[in-house]
Amino acid sequence: MGADMFHLGWFFEGASPQAWGRPFSGAIGRDWMKPDFPMDVARALERARFDYVLIEDSSYVADAYRGDMEVYLRNAIATPRQDPAVVANVMIQATSRIGIVPTLATFAYPPYILARLMGTLDQVSNGRAGWNMVTGSSTRAAQNFGLADQAEHDIRYEMADEYMAVVNGLWDSWGPGSIVDDEENGVFADFKQVKTIDFEGKYYKVRGPLNSGPLPQGRPTIAQAGGSARGRQFAAEHAQTVVCVANGLAAMKAYRDDVRVRMAQEGRNPNDVKVLFLINPVIGATESEAQERLDQRMQAAIEMAEIRLAHFSKITNIPFGEFDLDEPLGDRELKTNGHQQSLEQFVARNKGKTLREAAAGLGGSGCIDLVGTPASIAAQMDEAMTEVGGDGFLFVNDELSRRTLAEVADGLIPALQKRGLTRTHYTHEQFTDNLLEF
Ligand SMILES: Cc1cc2nc3c(=O)[nH]c(=O)nc-3n(C[C@H](O)[C@H](O)[C@H](O)COP(=O)(O)O)c2cc1C
Known part of the structure; x- marks a missing residue:
């Protein structure tokens, strides 16, 4: 028997x-600022019945690799980067059912602005907005907001807990029946159902209510990425994915079992969170073509070692560009106040390797290697989900083009649908309902 349906x-x-x-x-070098590519991405994923597209973000031009911005600007590494909420709205306007999830960092947005922004996106999308809740991890980003640095790792999560209390309060500040739209009696909104929140905590102080009105979903869907124990605890308390x-x-x-145990301890139903695992499959029309594509990817990884390391510097704040690439990695003590879990995995995976060798593995396959035809990869995904227990996969591709997108949306996903593993239609109008349907 195969796996249950997954997301x-x-x-x-x-x-x-x-x-x-x-x-x-x-012509992405010319067209990058136009809305066409993100619109095409969202449409293709909706055609393939994805639950959501998550728009990653950071709000600075990095210089972590070698102390200057050259490698990032020369190679367009996360630069230029447009505002994710605007791009989310572009994607929303191009689609009707898929969930759209911009990343917005708690250190950068006062909670009132965030609650209003996400609330508005939920309204204009008819209940399809999600928020990738990140605390922020870069010193350079902090410096764009009048801060000397980010708060220490666990303090960030403590602040984020309080932040969630504020934004949840704001989203709940309009009762479900508060818009009465009664022209005969001259009442638009029932003032008794709209309340201030008068929040006063250790970090935030917000009066409320939200002025943008109630959300179709009540609250947006919450996504979370932090993999440390503290991050997983946060997810168990607040996230749906x-x-x-x-x-x-x-x-x-x-990982998934840990999040589920934590949820049960918090009194939540473990099925109310969907853990999606990062993958980057290598797809070919035949097995030999897939192998050829894999060889090409490995070759590109060697050519792109510096670009990948520069990206890794960006998320860990470690200046890899100042290290000798041919020195064994194990001899160095590496610490970060950024993405701790990513750094730990990198170090564990690359014991005994040089930095150059380790770099080739960055930005690679994700959680598991998937190589083959659409049908054979669908079978591998089936097996993986049977073993793990759920809940689905999060695709990434650092060579994302309309071609690689179509290989997934129009190649692999129909093969998954044929096996009954992913949906062929959206049952519900709203994002959280579709996400928690199975
Ligand atoms: C798959 C994945 C995606 C992430 N996306 C973002 C992002 O778009 N923006 C961001 O600031 N942080 C992002 N993060 C970082 C996390 O939000 C978090 O700050 C980081 O993983 C450190 O937390 P941890 O120590 O709990 O793992 C991402 C992390 C992972 C694992």
């Missing part, structure tokens, strides 16, 4: 010149 998400690496300089990326990077089936299962 699909796409990790869209921000509104940036995707795959610039790589094959089949069109978790995006996860773990090495291999055993680690995937352990």
Whole structure:
């Protein structure tokens, strides 16, 4: 017997010149600022009945690799990057059923602005807005907001807990029946159902109510990514979906089981969160073509070692560009106040390797290697989900073009649908309902 139906998400690496300089990326160097590409991405994923597209974000031009911005600007690494909420709205207007999930960092948005922004996106999307709740992890980003640095790792989560109390209060500040729209009696909204929240905590102070009105979903869908114990605890308390990077089936299962145990401890139903595992399959029309594509990807990984390391510097704040690439990695002590879990996995995976060798594995396959035809990869995904227990996959592709997108949306997904593993139609109008349907 195969796996139960599972969910699909796409990790869209921000509104940036995707795959610039790589094959089949069109005229992205000229067209990157236009809405066409994100619209095409959202439409293709909706055609394939994805639950959601998550728009990654960061709000600075990095210089972590070697102390200057050159490698990032030369290679269009997460730069330029447009505002994710605007791009979310572009995607919303191009689609009707798929969930749209911009990343917005709690350190950068006062909670009132965030609650209003996400509330408005939920309204204009007819209940399809999600929020990728991140705390922020970069010193450079902090400096764009008048801060010397980010707060310490666990304090960030403590602040985020309080932040959630504020935004939830604001989203709940309009009762479900507060808009009465009664022209005969001259009443638009029932003032008794709209309340201030008068929140006063350790970090935030907000009066409320929200002025943008109630949300179709009540609250937006919450996505969460932090993989540390503290991050998983946060997800267990607040999230409906978790995006996860773990090495291999055993680690995937352990991660998901841990989130589910924490949810039960919090008094939540573990089925009310969907853990999606990052993958980057190599798809060919035949097995030999897939192998050829894999060889090409490995070759590109070697050519792109510096670009991948620069990206990794960006998320860990570690200046890899100042290290000797041919020195063994194990001899160095690496610490970060950024993405701790990613750094731990990188170090564990690359014991005994040089930095150059380790770099080739960055930005690679995700949680598991998937190589083959649409039918054979669908079978591998079936097996993986049977072993892990759920809840689905989050696709990423650092060579995202209309071609690689179609390989998934019009190649792999129909093969999954044929096996009865992913949906062929959306049952509900709203995002959370579709996400929690199975
Ligand atoms: C798959 C994945 C996607 C992420 N996307 C973003 C993002 O778009 N923006 C951001 O600021 N942080 C992002 N993060 C970082 C997390 O929100 C978090 O700050 C980081 O993982 C450190 O938390 P941790 O120590 O709990 O793992 C992402 C992390 C993962 C694993």
